Amino acid sequence: GIGNGAKEWGMARLVVETDGTVSLYNGYTEMGQGLLTVLTQFASEVxxxxxxxxxxxVDSTYALGCGQTTGSRATLxxxxxxxxxxxxxxxxLNGQNGLKDLVGKVYAADVVIDDTTAPGAATKKIKTHTAFGYATQVCILDENGRVAKMLAAHDVGRAVNPALCEGQIEGSVHMGLGYALTEDLPCEDGMPVTFKLREIGVLRARDMPEVEVTLVEDPEPEGPFGAKGVGEIGxxxxxxxxxxxxxxxxxxxxxxxxMKxxxxxxxxxxGRIRPKRTGK
Structure with a gap:
């Protein structure tokens, strides 16, 4: 979460539709991290x-103002x-109703999380964030100095969807290797000197080493079914x-x-920017 005294929200609506489905609305954005999958898992499990x-x-049917999808907080x-x-x-449903009997009903939940300490607060017990995750990574080079393997151990709380969680960490390692070694965006007069992903330095699949992910499951009491989530920490x-x-x-x-x-x-x-060709 953002923490540091900020009030943070989780908002959801479950709407029973005439076709026997249930629309699941929430206030955070799916951007490839698998959020909507794990929210569906939560609803199904309960x-x-x-x-x-x-x-x-995720649309504007309901005003679910949770703020930005940032701070690795959407899952929690x-x-x-x-x-x-x-x-x-x-x-x-336990009242012997079937979905057909609940058509049109809207099940709403607005959950406020206000458990962190604002900067400068007069208190001896400080809590900066709702939950904390820990991670370590190890880089293994071969005899020529090439990245041969990456080990990534991450404390994710309960891994609600291990495959998605591992995939997110693997993608993070890909991004991190580019950040560490090849990715750059040099500009001249306010414009990038190249718009080619290869020259900017985004790693190709053939450049990726083996990635071994270890999910450390230390359940978070504040999280749904013990989940913390994993975002930036990857x-x-x-x-x-x-x-x-x-x-x-x-x-x-x-x-x-x-480190080019x-x-x-x-x-x-x-990560190698080719000189521009000049015409005669």
Whole structure:
């Protein structure tokens, strides 16, 4: 979460439709991280209904103002709201009602999280964020200094969907390696000198090393079913791990990113900006 005294929200609406589906609205955005999948899992787990019944949506039908999808908070806060709304639906289903009897009903949950300490607050017990996750990564270089393997161990709370969670971390390592070694956006007169992803330095699949992910499941009491979520933390350790491995490899401590002068960067197929051709 954002924390530091900010009030944060999870908001959800479950709407029973005439076609036997349940529209699942929430206030956070799906951007490829698998959020809508895990929210569907939460709703299915609570209600006992098949996951295929729930149709996740993010639109302006309801004013679900949760703020930006940032701070690695959508799974925890959005999940708490979906779980709460689903519990209300479950109570009606337990009353011997079927979905056809609940058509048109809206199950709402607005969950406020206000458990962190504002800067400067007069208190001896400080809590900066609702939940905390920890991670470590190890970079292994081969005899030529090329990145041969990355190890990534991440404390994610309960891994609600392990495959999605591992995929997110693998993608983060990909981004982190580019950040560490090859990605750059030089500009002249306010304009990028190139618009080619290869020259900007985004890693190709052939440049990726083996990535071994270890999910450390330390359930979070504040999270839905113990989940914390994993977002920015997947990217944070990568550059430091690569820099440490390079320092051990050639004795040079590099302090500026990207480390294009390193043997690890030179082994990549991207990140070289070709000179512009000049016509006669």
């Amino acid at each position: 209600t006992g209904l098949p996951a295929s019944v729930f149709i996740p949506k 806060f959005g999940g708490r709201a979906v779980k709460s709304a689903a519990e209300k639906m479950k109570a009606d 990217l944070v350790p990568t550059a430091g791990a690569v820099a440490n491995a390079l320092a051990l490899f050639d004795g040079e401590r590099r302090m500026t990113l990207p 002068d390193s043997p690890a960067a030179q082994a990549m197929s991207v």
